[in-house]
Amino acid sequence: MSNHLNAEDATPEKSLNFIEQKLEADLAAGKHGGRILTRFPPEPNGYLHIGHAKAICVSFGLAEKYGGKTNLRFDDTNPEKESVEYVDAIRRDVRWLGFEWKGGEFYTSDYFDRLYELALQLIDDGHAYVDNQSPDEIAAQKGAPGRAGTASPFRDRAPAENRRLFEEMKRGECEEGSRVLRAKIDMAHDNMLMRDPVIYRIKFVEHHRTGKDWVIYPMYDFAHGQSDSMEQITHSLCSLEFENHRPLYNWFISTLGIYPSEQTEFARLNLNYTIMSKRKLLRLVEDGAVDGWDDPRMPTISGLRRRGYTPQAIREFAERVGVAKRNNVIDYSLLEWALRDDLNRRAPRVMAVLRPIKLTVLNYPEGETEWLPTVNNPEDEESGTREIPFGRELWMEAEDFKVEANKKWFRLAPGKTVRLKSAFIVEYVDHVVDSQGAVTEVQVNYIPNSKSGQDVSGVKAKGTLHWVEASHAVDAEVRLYDRLFMEAEPEGHDGRDYMEFVNPDSLEIVSGCKLEPSLANALEETVYQFTRLGYFTTDSKYSKPGHLVFNRAVTLKDGWKG
C-alpha cells in the first residue's frame, strides 16, 4: 500500500463500500460484458419515504458512478393495494431527487404474459403443481423452523394435469382461494421460503394497468427475479430483509435457465423519532394524524419537499449514511445537518418577526423612512444586496426582550444596547406592559452614526437582532414543526402501538407574523433563511398571494445555552 505523506495534493482515496467493491470486481472480471444495469422496484402502494431515498441513491448512484443505467420498475403484482396515484407520486419524487431512469420505465404487469409462460415451463418440467388446499391447510403443512413440513396430497400431480388446472385458473373458472400454483422444491428445507412456495394466486381484482385481463397474479418471489432477468439487470440491489429470498431468487433463475441477474442486499435506512413503513405511514394519513402523505412532518419525500428540504441535502444525507450490512438507526440530526449545510450556502437571508412586539425608535423622526442596503447571503458574494426599509415604528421578536436580564443576555433589556441587523445600534429607554404583565412595546433611541457599514460611533453592541419596519411589513402565517413522534423508536415498544407516541405538539401555527416587504413576492420552492430563526419556504398547499403561509424546514443551530 502506498502512502502519500509528503504529497500535499494527494487526494485521499475514498474507500469503497462493499457493493462498490463487488461492482469493481465484476467489471474487472468482465462479468455481464462489462455492463452495469440496476433497477429501483417500488410497489405503487404508497408514497416514497426517506428510506427509499437512500435505496434510490444507491441503485441510481452506483450505476451512474460506473457508467451504467437504472430502470424504474413498478412492482405491481398485488392490485388490491396499488394505484396510479402512487405511480405518479413515485415518478415525481424520483425525478425531484435528480435521477433519471435511463434504462427505461417498466411494470411487472407488463410481464404477466411472459411470467405465465415461465410458470407453464415450470409445470411442464415437473417443478410446479396446482394445490387445491386452503391457505390454512397449506400453512399447517409448512412445518416450522427446525421441523420439516409435510407434502401436499396434490404434490405429485402429473404435469399435464397441472397444466390443465392452471389454465382453468387463468381463464377464471375457479373461485378465489380454491387453487394456487406452487413451486415444487423441498418441504424439509431449512429456509422456510423454499418449502414449496405459492407462486400464483387467484384474485378477481381489477388491476390499475391490466384491468380485468388477469385473475391470477404472480407472487413477489416468482415475479421479481424473473423481471430482473428479463430486463437483464446485472445487479439487483435490495434491502437485508430479502436475504432469505435470495436462494429462491436464484432457484427460479437457474431452474428456468434465464439471464442470471444477481441480488445483493444492504441495510435499509432507519431514522430515529420517525417510522419508515409505508403501511404505518398510510395509517397516519387515514387516521388524520397528519395532513396527507405530503404533510411536512412526514418522512416521505413529498413531505420533506413541502417542508423545505432540498434534493441536494437528501442526497448528501444518503451519502453520509453510507452503505453496509449492519442494521442502523441514524440520528435525525444528521438529516438536519445536511439540510443546514446545503441551505447555509444557498438560501437568501431575509428578515421576519414571528411573534412581534412594537419597537419604537423615539429619536427617529415620525413618518420618515430610509432604505438600507443588506446582503442577500454573506456566504455567497454573488448573491448581491437588496434594500430594506427602516423607520421609527418597527417590529421586534417578543423573546428578544427581557425585563430582567443577567450578563449573559446579549439581547434587549433595561440598560442594554444592541445592533439592529443591517441598521443602527439602539439603546434601551423604556418598555410598555399590558394589564396581563406582558411587554407590548419596547422604546429605544438609535445612535445615528452607527449605521451598518459606516459605523463611527465606537459603541460596542454584543447582540444583533432581526426586525421589520412596521409600515411596510407583510403579514404571514408561519408553521413550526417538532418531531412527529416523542419516542426515538416508536415501533420498538412491545405491546404498545406506535400511534400512542405521536407528538400532539408537532405542529404549531403562528399567525400575525411580520415579514420584510420583499417576501410579498416569495418564490415557490425557494427556501429562505429568516435571520436568526431558521430556514423557511412557502407551503405548497396553503400559501396564496394574499395569504402567505411559510413552513419552517429546520431551525438554525442554537449555540446559546441561556
Add this chain to the structure above:
RNA sequence: UCCCCGAUGGUGUAAUGGUAACACACUGGUUUUUGGUACCAAUAUUUCAGGUUCGAGUCCUGGUCGGGGAACCA
C-alpha cells in the same frame, strides 16, 4: 427449537493481516453586524473466550448479543 445475516466511540461509516480513522452529535475556545457560518481543541471505539501468526478489528473455533425468516404481501 432450526436457517440466514450482523457486531468498531453517543450515532453512522472506514481501515482489504502491519500506527484504529472520517463525519455527525456532545463539550470548550477563536472569529463574527445571524448566540448562525468558519476555524481550532477536547472527550470517546474494535462483543467475549480461546486459537493461528513476528504481528489480528480483520483469519479459525466456540459463546454472547442484535436483526431477519413459516402471509394466496412486497
